[in-house]
Amino acid sequence: MFFLGCTEEKKDRITVAAAANMQFAIKEISDAFTKQTGISCDLIVSSSGKLTAQIKEGAPYDIFVSANMKYPNDVYKEGFAVAPPKIYAYGQLVLWSLYHDIELSVAGLSNPKIQNIALANPKTAPYGQAAVEFLKSKEVYTLVEDKLVYGESIAQTNQFITSKASEIGFTAKSVVMSSQTKRQGYWKELDSSFYTPIAQGVVLIKQENKEHMNSTKFYDFLFSKEAKKILEDFGYLLDNREFNSLR
Known part of the structure; x- marks a missing residue:
């Protein structure tokens, strides 16, 4: 906080x-x-x-x-x-990475290059809940569960991504659209039919x-x-x- x-x-x-x-x-x-x-x-x-x-x-x-x-x-x-x-x-959910060689896709999350996938704690953060729902809807949650790294909020999740502690992460579209971060890395809007x-x-x-x-x-x-x-x-x-x- x-x-x-x-x-x-x-x-x-x-x-x-x-x-x-x-x-x-x-x-x-x-x-x-x-x-x-x-x-x-x-x-x-x-x-x-x-x-x-x-x-x-x-x-x-x-x-x-x-x-x-x-x-x-x-x-x-x-x-x-x-x-x-x-x-x-x-709100809308996106995948975000500061690594140039990371594929911004659900299939790419299982790539051995990706060791940490950041998302907000789904117990307290709605965007974390949406990210877990998205992964389960795409039937890849069990494949990447061991890679998931939880921030206490989207703000801490963003820190994991911008510090490159996590190769990729789920965040809010509002974050990557801000003037402070819009020129940092790459992001992809996720299909909203896979989360509430x-x-x-x-x-x-x-x-x-x-x-x-x-x-x-x-x-x-x-x-x-x-x-x-x-x-x-x-x-x-x-x-x-x-x-x-x-x-």
Whole structure:
């Protein structure tokens, strides 16, 4: 888990807990939000599962921007959210490698050149769950199971790939579309018919003795044209029909 400050110190602040696949997109969205409203954001980035556990333990987060619907639904059902979660985007899974001689294909994963395949922990990270589902759907999971190396989130998985500790790995399309990584290595979008659509949800977190005015503004901004354009630029789909058209 790591922290990102949106802007300089300001009087009005909110804390946004965001799934690791949103690391780059949420920074741009929050910067645009602060520019428009003057409300600063503290960003907490980690796996959706870990953020959920922290919320249940009383972490002072105002908004939870998850990588799936399961975790924000759990937060709501247990009484920690103001309202049920709403889908803000659909994520896409890619294979990514910084090695020039690595084949970006499912068949290539069994190549002896590949000793480590990075993916996020499927127990806490939705993109890790999607990667395992993809491998099982392709009937290659048992062939490569011994090569799998798990990061606690997509962020740590990316570190495995960019440091070349893993020859190849599964990550979010939003990561390879970011300006920080788009010129690093090679990536291939995976056939979405082999994993469940990654519907990503957001909820407002209940905070005792605290108004939700500023966090509601951020929530609404996430569904604005400006934020949607940013999400699209990072490779997210905004409608399930878009996702299904790729299946």
